[in-house]
Amino acid sequence: MPISPTDLSTLLGSRICHDLISPIGAIGNGIELLQLSGIDTPELTLINEAVNDANQRIRYFRVAFGSAASGQMIGAGEMAKVLPENVFGPKLGLNWQLNDSIERGHAKLALLALLCLESCMPYGGEMNVSHQDDAWRISGHGERLKPMAELWELVTQGTDDIMANTMPAPAQLHFALLGLELAIQGRSVHIDVRETEVVVSF
Numbered sequence: 500m501p502i503s504p505t506d507l508s509t510l511l512g513s514r515i516c517h518d519l520i521s522p523i524g525a526i527g528n529g530i531e532l533l534q535l536s537g538i539d540t541p542e543l544t545l546i547n548e549a550v551n552d553a554n555q556r557i558r559y560f561r562v563a564f565g566s567a568a569s570g571q572m573i574g575a576g577e578m579a580k581v582l583p584e585n586v587f588g589p590k591l592g593l594n595w596q597l598n599d600s601i602e603r604g605h606a607k608l609a610l611l612a613l614l615c616l617e618s619c620m621p622y623g624g625e626m627n628v629s630h631q632d633d634a635w636r637i638s639g640h641g642e643r644l645k646p647m648a649e650l651w652e653l654v655t656q657g658t659d660d661i662m663a664n665t666m667p668a669p670a671q672l673h674f675a676l677l678g679l680e681l682a683i684q685g686r687s688v689h690i691d692v693r694e695t696e697v698v699v700s701f
Contacts, residue, residue: 512564563610567603590623611677650674
């Protein structure tokens with residue numbers, strides 16, 4: 500089977516996350532040993548918090564940007580590690596209403612959609628994810644949202660239209676990636692943007 504540019508980008512994402520997780524984990528283990536030996540300073544605490552944050556981001560990015568083979572599953576326990584409490588910070592809550600294993604490809608779509616909602620909710624709010632009968636509903640509610648209409652168009656356009664668009668900024672790349680992944684998986688999407696709520700259904 501020929502390798503597409505999209506395949507290469509997801510493999511690259513998986514490779515980068517895989518290669519980073521080991522050294523960052525080693526740093527965390529080293530900090531833990533220092534603390535066990537009685538060394539516990541404010542500086543060490545800051546380093547430990549930064550390492551934990553980096554580990555969390557890599558776990559999230561590995562699913563959102565990495566490869567997802569057809570039929571590959573991801574368990575509820577692993578998703579709990581990918582989406583711990585305050586995964587998006589103290590101002591943005593997440594209610595993940597799933598307790599079963601799901602297809603890794605579906606998890607990839609959900610995490611990309613959550614990144615899109617996070618971009619629209621810089622002032623905080625609440626996000627909800629539900630899944631029933633192969634239908635996903637991912638919503639974000641907040642008092643002040645950014646509409647970002649042009650970026651949401653990247654999600655709803657077909658693959659050719661997405662590739663013909665102007666390259667989004669790096670901080671907004673997940674909108675284009677969500678659109679491409681939806682097209683690859685053959686799923687239709689509906690985006691409902693309101694004054695205080697955005698709903699992504701696919």
